[in-house]
Amino acid sequence: MTATVDWAPVKKSYESCRVLDIDKLMLGEGEILVVAGANGAGKSTLIRLLALVESADEGSGEYKLFGEPVNEGNRLALRRRLAVVWQEPYMFRRSVYENIAMGLKWRKLPDGVIAKRVKAVADLLEIEDLSQRAEKLSRGWAQRVALARALALEPDLILLDEPLSALDRQIRARLLAGLKPLLSANGRSTVYVTHSATEAAGLGTRRLLLAQGRRA
Amino acid sequence: MKKKTSLFKIVAPALALLVLLAGCTGRVSTRGGTKVKVTDLILATTTSTQDTGLLDELMPAFEKRYPFRVKTIAVGSGEALAMGAKGEADVLLVHSPKSEEEFVAAGNSSSRKPVMHNRFLLVGPKADPAKAGDAESAPAALAAIANAQATFISRADESGTHKKELSLWEKAAIKPAGSWYIESGQGMGETLRIADEKGAYTLVDEGTYLAIKASLALTVVKGGDQGLNNPYTVIVVNEKKFPKVNTEGAQAFSRFVTGPAGQALIGKFGRGKFGKPLFTTDVP
Amino acid sequence: MELWEITWLTLKVSASAVMVSILLGLPAGTGLALGRFRGRRFLMALANAGMGLPPVVVGLTVAIMLWRTGPLGGLALLYTPAAMVIAQVVIALPIVTGLTAAAVQSLDQRIRLESLALGASTGQLVFTLWREAKLGLLAAAMAGFGGAISEVGAVLMVGGNIKGQTRVLTTAIVMETRMGHFNAAIALSALLLALVFFVNLVLTYLQQGRRP
Numbered sequence: 001m002t003a004t005v006d007w008a009p010v011k012k013s014y015e016s017c018r019v020l021d022i023d024k025l026m027l028g029e030g031e032i033l034v035v036a037g038a039n040g041a042g043k044s045t046l047i048r049l050l051a052l053v054e055s056a057d058e059g060s061g062e063y064k065l066f067g068e069p070v071n072e073g074n075r076l077a078l079r080r081r082l083a084v085v086w087q088e089p090y091m092f093r094r095s096v097y098e099n100i101a102m103g104l105k106w107r108k109l110p111d112g113v114i115a116k117r118v119k120a121v122a123d124l125l126e127i128e129d130l131s132q133r134a135e136k137l138s139r140g141w142a143q144r145v146a147l148a149r150a151l152a153l154e155p156d157l158i159l160l161d162e163p164l165s166a167l168d169r170q171i172r173a174r175l176l177a178g179l180k181p182l183l184s185a186n187g188r189s190t191v192y193v194t195h196s197a198t199e200a201a202g203l204g205t206r207r208l209l210l211a212q213g214r215r216a
Numbered sequence: 217m218k219k220k221t222s223l224f225k226i227v228a229p230a231l232a233l234l235v236l237l238a239g240c241t242g243r244v245s246t247r248g249g250t251k252v253k254v255t256d257l258i259l260a261t262t263t264s265t266q267d268t269g270l271l272d273e274l275m276p277a278f279e280k281r282y283p284f285r286v287k288t289i290a291v292g293s294g295e296a297l298a299m300g301a302k303g304e305a306d307v308l309l310v311h312s313p314k315s316e317e318e319f320v321a322a323g324n325s326s327s328r329k330p331v332m333h334n335r336f337l338l339v340g341p342k343a344d345p346a347k348a349g350d351a352e353s354a355p356a357a358l359a360a361i362a363n364a365q366a367t368f369i370s371r372a373d374e375s376g377t378h379k380k381e382l383s384l385w386e387k388a389a390i391k392p393a394g395s396w397y398i399e400s401g402q403g404m405g406e407t408l409r410i411a412d413e414k415g416a417y418t419l420v421d422e423g424t425y426l427a428i429k430a431s432l433a434l435t436v437v438k439g440g441d442q443g444l445n446n447p448y449t450v451i452v453v454n455e456k457k458f459p460k461v462n463t464e465g466a467q468a469f470s471r472f473v474t475g476p477a478g479q480a481l482i483g484k485f486g487r488g489k490f491g492k493p494l495f496t497t498d499v500p
Numbered sequence: 501m502e503l504w505e506i507t508w509l510t511l512k513v514s515a516s517a518v519m520v521s522i523l524l525g526l527p528a529g530t531g532l533a534l535g536r537f538r539g540r541r542f543l544m545a546l547a548n549a550g551m552g553l554p555p556v557v558v559g560l561t562v563a564i565m566l567w568r569t570g571p572l573g574g575l576a577l578l579y580t581p582a583a584m585v586i587a588q589v590v591i592a593l594p595i596v597t598g599l600t601a602a603a604v605q606s607l608d609q610r611i612r613l614e615s616l617a618l619g620a621s622t623g624q625l626v627f628t629l630w631r632e633a634k635l636g637l638l639a640a641a642m643a644g645f646g647g648a649i650s651e652v653g654a655v656l657m658v659g660g661n662i663k664g665q666t667r668v669l670t671t672a673i674v675m676e677t678r679m680g681h682f683n684a685a686i687a688l689s690a691l692l693l694a695l696v697f698f699v700n701l702v703l704t705y706l707q708q709g710r711r712p
Contacts, residue, residue, distance in 0.1 A: 048613070051616075053613050053616045053617055076619070079617070086610065088610065090608060090610035090614040092628070093634075102628075106619050106624050107619060149618065153618070256579075263678070267678060275663070285665075287579040287660060287662050287665065288660070288663070289662070290660075302569060303568060304567050304568055403678055405677070405678030406677075406678055408680075409678075428680040431680035431682065458568075
């Protein structure tokens with residue numbers, strides 16, 4: 001069994017200010033890593049590095065994702081096996097349906113498959129109106145669409161950065177209950193960033209507490 | 217590699233579009249059943265031939281008879297001669313005798329023939345405050361304007377009209393300068409317009425004046441003077457000096473405007489609209 | 501029908517110039533906005549300065565290049581609509597490039613992250629950015645078209661205002677004014693304004709979409 005994420009050490013600085021310095025990061029298939037920590041602890045930076053949208057510092061170790069060392073040649077292919085829900089997700093100026101379908105279209109899936117998957121994740125996240133303009137959604141609804149957008153990709157690794165923070169408590173609990181089995185289904189691995197103890201409590205096979213970019 | 221092809225895909229249609237629009241040069245037309253190659257002929261001429269509408273009469277008739285597509289560039293005679301002196305034009309229709317002689321002397325021309333003439337007119341406000349109309353000659357009239365410090369608008373653009381004006385000042389032995397002497401630096405039409413607005417005097421070729429007269433308050437102060445003759449000539453640019461010149465076309469145009477068909481059109485031109493022809497033909 | 505011919509040529513020349521400018525300026529502006537390479541700031545300043553290029557200077561430069569004795573004389577393009585397109589491209593290209601760069605640069609930074617995370621390739625990312633910047637890009641096209649069609653000095657120099665070949669609305673207006681045909685000049689001006697308005701109307705509808 002290969003680890004989904006195997007990276008040691010992980011370092012990142014912005015303008016010579018170190019924001020992340022972790023000795024070792026491991027995540028196995030089907031595991032959920034809960035990352036907790038105060039604001040500015042480096043949680044979001046970690047997500048950007050893991051999602052391959054930013055590069056780590058020179059001094060970092062080799063990032064092995066799904067057992068493959070990341071390089072320029074396989075970066076796009078590896079990125080297409082993961083999905084991210086950002087803390088402040090961006091809604092593209094088109095319909096909710098198109099927002100959820102975008103990543104699938106980029107992977108050139110047949111229209112029939114796309115329609116089926118969009119329908120399934122929309123049902124799961126209780127999104128009814130797929131035709132409305134996404135850029136006008138409230139923060140809470142934007143988070144639901146972002147979750148749907150990520151789950152529709154059926155990723156092997158899902159990175160969630162405070163994905164339910166803008167939803168009220170009841171809805172959060174309900175969605176989380178529905179979500180939980182999906183996070184580790186079929187060998188999928190998850191990194192779940194949160195600062196809420198209750199959210200973290202029921203989740204997680206591994207825990208990482210960050211403080212000022214370091215393991216605390 | 218992939219990037220290169222996509223860039224080409226973008227640039228190629230753009231270039232194709234340009235070529236399409238350029239088109240026409242060297243286009244083939246059918247004339248009496250036989251195919252003839254049509255080539256471009258650049259005619260540099262003075263604005264007065266265009267502004268009077270004469271070229272609109274001459275060109276279609278010429279293009280119908282000869283396999284050339286005329287590109288008429290209406291500028292001042294000075295600029296037209298300068299274009300010829302660089303080989304950027306094939307044939308010239310201009311009215312600036314002194315400059316033309318220099319042009320020929322410099323070996324820029326293989327043929328220069330008189331085509332037509334009319335007169336220059338000294339125009340000004342109806343009241344004629346400088347009493348220029350009472351002078352016995354054109355230079356004397358200008359002298360009267362200078363003495364009265366009445367406003368005079370000069371083209372100051374080295375056109376045929378400007379050259380003529382300078383030669384008249386020379387004859388009057390006056391170097392015009394001062395706030396009353398305004399240099400417009402523009403074409404005949406614009407200069408007339410300025411003179412009209414300012415109630416000033418100016419020198420104008422008869423053709424342009426008659427063509428624009430209806431919208432002007434200016435009147436003729438001095439005309440009919442021998443010294444105000446305005447001759448137009450056709451000049452073929454020397455192909456030996458400028459090998460890119462379209463000599464065949466230039467010679468054909470020269471033959472046409474000095475031949476019976478062209479001369480007949482010129483002789484008639486303006487009779488309907490202005491009651492009299494704007495130009496007098498020079499070839500009997 | 502001469503009037504129809506002039507109007508059609510005006511539209512054809514300026515539309516071609518804008519299309520060429522978009523084909524070149526859209527990638528160039530995007531590259532300027534997103535790229536990290538040496539000389540980027542200098543090129544950006546060049547594009548911005550180019551937005552204010554004096555048309556007569558453009559006309560003279562293009563004319564010199566296209567003269568028989570000039571470096572591109574062999575193409576015999578002077579006094580053709582193609583020459584006018586070239587001159588208008590020189591005027592419109594910096595406008596399209598500069599405004600494209602500005603539009604792409606002012607996009608939400610999250611679009612890039614979100615698109616990459618959703619699995620966009622470089623090409624898919626660029627198209628997404630263009631789609632999100634649609635308002636600004638159409639504004640760039642409109643400004644480029646406005647600059648091209650309203651220009652007179654340069655097209656007069658390289659086109660020559662030849663009847664039936666290179667006469668467009670602006671040069672015809674200048675000529676009619678010179679000849680004192682004010683009614684004709686005013687009518688042509690009205691036509692030019694109507695044309696500019698109509699084209700912008702179409703583009704604005706495209707830009708604003710279904711928004712009332």
